[in-house]
Amino acid sequence: MSQPVFIAGSGIISAIGNNVSECLAALEKSQAGIGRMRYFDSIHRDRLPVGEVKMSNDELAQHAGLPNTKSRTALLSLVAAKEALLSSGIEDLQSLRTGFISANSVGGMDKTENFFVEFLSDNNKGRLRNVVNHECGAVTELVADQLGIKNYISTISTACSSSANSIFFGARLIISGMLDVVVAGGTDALTRFTLNGFNTLMILDEQLCQPFDENRRGLNLGEGAGYVVLVSEKVASKLKHKPSAMLSGYCNANDAYHQTASSPDGTGSFLAMSGALKKAGLQAGDIDYINLHGTGTQNNDIAEGTAIKRLFDPSYPMMSSTKAFTGHTLGASGGIEAVFSILALQQGIVYPNLRLQTPMKDLPFKVETEFKKNVNVKHVLSNSFGFGGNCSSLIFSKV
Numbered sequence: 001m002s003q004p005v006f007i008a009g010s011g012i013i014s015a016i017g018n019n020v021s022e023c024l025a026a027l028e029k030s031q032a033g034i035g036r037m038r039y040f041d042s043i044h045r046d047r048l049p050v051g052e053v054k055m056s057n058d059e060l061a062q063h064a065g066l067p068n069t070k071s072r073t074a075l076l077s078l079v080a081a082k083e084a085l086l087s088s089g090i091e092d093l094q095s096l097r098t099g100f101i102s103a104n105s106v107g108g109m110d111k112t113e114n115f116f117v118e119f120l121s122d123n124n125k126g127r128l129r130n131v132v133n134h135e136c137g138a139v140t141e142l143v144a145d146q147l148g149i150k151n152y153i154s155t156i157s158t159a160c161s162s163s164a165n166s167i168f169f170g171a172r173l174i175i176s177g178m179l180d181v182v183v184a185g186g187t188d189a190l191t192r193f194t195l196n197g198f199n200t201l202m203i204l205d206e207q208l209c210q211p212f213d214e215n216r217r218g219l220n221l222g223e224g225a226g227y228v229v230l231v232s233e234k235v236a237s238k239l240k241h242k243p244s245a246m247l248s249g250y251c252n253a254n255d256a257y258h259q260t261a262s263s264p265d266g267t268g269s270f271l272a273m274s275g276a277l278k279k280a281g282l283q284a285g286d287i288d289y290i291n292l293h294g295t296g297t298q299n300n301d302i303a304e305g306t307a308i309k310r311l312f313d314p315s316y317p318m319m320s321s322t323k324a325f326t327g328h329t330l331g332a333s334g335g336i337e338a339v340f341s342i343l344a345l346q347q348g349i350v351y352p353n354l355r356l357q358t359p360m361k362d363l364p365f366k367v368e369t370e371f372k373k374n375v376n377v378k379h380v381l382s383n384s385f386g387f388g389g390n391c392s393s394l395i396f397s398k399v
Helices: 020-028 057-064 072-088 109-121 136-147 159-175 192-200 233-238 267-280 298-312 330-347
Strands: 005-013 098-103 152-156 181-188 224-231 245-254 289-291 318-320 379-385 390-398
Touching: 005 020, 005 072, 005 159, 005 233, 005 330, 020 330, 057 072, 072 098, 072 109, 072 136, 072 181, 072 224, 098 136, 098 159, 098 330, 109 192, 136 152, 152 159, 159 181, 159 224, 159 245, 159 330, 159 379, 159 390, 181 330, 224 330, 245 267, 245 330, 267 298, 267 379, 267 390, 289 330, 298 379, 330 379, 330 390
Parallel strands: 098 152, 098 181, 289 318, 289 379
Antiparallel strands: 005 224, 005 245, 181 224, 245 390, 379 390
C-alpha cells in the first residue's frame, strides 16, 4: 500500500454477543447463536433456524438510545458503530475529517413489511413513518447523524460483499488524503423478504448449517452489524493506545458468472484473494489464517475451496467459517468477520469451523475444528463473496 491504514477500534453486535467481548467469549466457548426464531416473525418459525441478535426491538432501541420507530437495521448499526468509535480512543472527532461508510442490503425493510400488513388489510391503516426510512441510504444517514459524522457519508450495497467493500473504500479515502478517520463496515437485520427469497432459491438449511462439510445442505440467515475505525498514520501516532493491526491489502473482482451462483472454478474468489495479496505485497505463504466466506451451500463452498486450492496449494494456512456461529449476515458479514479477523491478530487465536463431520472430498485441505490459542497470527485473509459474482477479500496484518 502507498501508505498504511490502521485499525483504531472495532464494534460488533451479532447472534453470539452484543459487543466485542461477548462475541469473543462465545467464539472461545464454541457457542453458536443460531436457533429457533424468537423475535423474528415468520411462517417458517418452526422450520428454519436463524442467527438472531438476542434482543427485541424495544430492548435494542433502548440499548441504542433511539426510539423504536427506527428500523432494526439502523438500531444494530448504531450499537456497533458506537462501540467501534468508543474503543478507538479518538478524543476530538470533530477536529478530524471523518467519514461513515456503511453497508446494508435490506435498509428499513422490516418496518416497511409491518406497514403493509396493516395497510393491505385496511388502506386507512399503517403508519407512514414505517416506510420513510425504507431505502438503504436512510439507515446510513440516520446513524451518521447520531455519531456526529458529517464530512463524508456513503452507503455500499453489493450483496454479501458490501461491508468488505465499505472497509476498503474507507481505506482508499484515507490514502487519497480526503479523510483522516473512517468508520466502516455494515449492518443487516432479518426480514421476511430476505428469508423468503433465500428459501425460494432453496439454499437454506433446515438444520444448523455445516460450512465446508461434504454433506452441507445450505446456509442459515443471521443479522447483526460490525464496524472498524480506520485511521491515517498521522492520527494513529497521536492515539494514547497505538493500533496493533492495519488493513494491508484488499481487492474486489467480479466473475459475472451468474445472478446468484459463484463460478464453479472460483474465478472471482481467486481474483479477489490474489489481488489482495498483491496489494499487500505478500505471498500466499504469508497468510496465517483465512476467515472463509463459507456459507454452507453446495456452490459457494466448492467455488471458494477450489480457488483456495489454486492459490495456496500445497501449503495451506489455517482456515474456518465463522458463519457457523453467527449465520450469514449478508451485507453485515464482511464487517462482522473483519472484527473477528482483527481479534485473531490481536489475541493470537483461530476459530473452529463448528459442526464439521466429513471434510469435503474434492478439496485437499481441512478446516479447523477447535479453538486455538497462542497462535502466531501475523496476516489474516477475510473473504466476502456476493451475488452477481461480486467478490472481495481483505487482508489484516499485525503492526
